[in-house]
Amino acid sequence: MAWSTREIAELAGTTVNTVRHYHQVGLLEQPDRMSNGYKQYQVRHLVRLLKIRRLRDLGVPLDQIDDVALDGDSSSEALRAIDADLAVSIERLQRARAEIQAILQGSSATGVPAGFEDVAPRLSEQDKSLMLIYSQLYDDDAMEDLRTMVRQDPESPSREFDALAPDADETVRADLAERYAPTIADAIRNYPWLIHPEKHLSKSPEVTQKTVVESLTALYNAAQRDVLARASVIAGGLLKKEQGTEDGHTP
Secondary structure, three states: OOEOHHHHHHHHOOOHHHHHHHHHOOOOOOOEEOOOOOEEEOHHHHHHHHHHHHHHHOOOOHHHHHHHHOOOHHHHHHHHHHHHHHHHHHHHHHHHHHHHHHHHOOOOOOOOOOOOHHHHHHOOHHHHHHHHHHOOOEOHHHHHHHHHHHHHOOHHHHHHHHOOOOOOOHHHHHHHHHHHHHHHHHHHHHOHHHOOOHHHEOOOHHHHHHHHHHHHHHHOOHHHHHHHHHHHHHHHHHHHHHHHHHOOOOO
């Protein structure tokens, strides 16, 4: 008994193009041909096709099918590796489904990194964008610290900062910087990595610095950036004064 390419594809529950692709990548041997040039597939080809389809249904990549089809330790090792990859994929898909359900139920937000849904109402649109960018620059531990900072951030100066007009006058900027500085000092005191973040970076220091500077420039207006700069200087002074007191020096 011999089958044509179309016939064996139908028997195996696949397509003619798939059968031809398996020939091209070396997974399926070429059959003999009749005098008129038509291929003659045998039972061994059908069995091989069914095995390939079975492994593909299990999620085995094409380039690993030969390893899995072998008997012995090499097959077991390949299957364990594939099983580990599938476990990671399943976990990712489960998280995605849970997130989608939360969004549908109105308890989640798509404009913030995963895990920031509960603090999203406290963030301005600029802050949300910045957190999304930070999620590509910092590791999970750093992002968890940032989430905690958002949760503990006093709302009064933060709301004023969010609403600060680009042409805010000198008095308004100076006053807001003075009131915002303690928040920055608290953050640095509790999370020293903010000053030396190297261990928490997922990108190079150069890429991180450039991305942060460009993001702050694009997301916040001139008055807001001025307040951040002033508040950071004041916060640094507060911390130095504390350090001097701890060292026994008169502040």
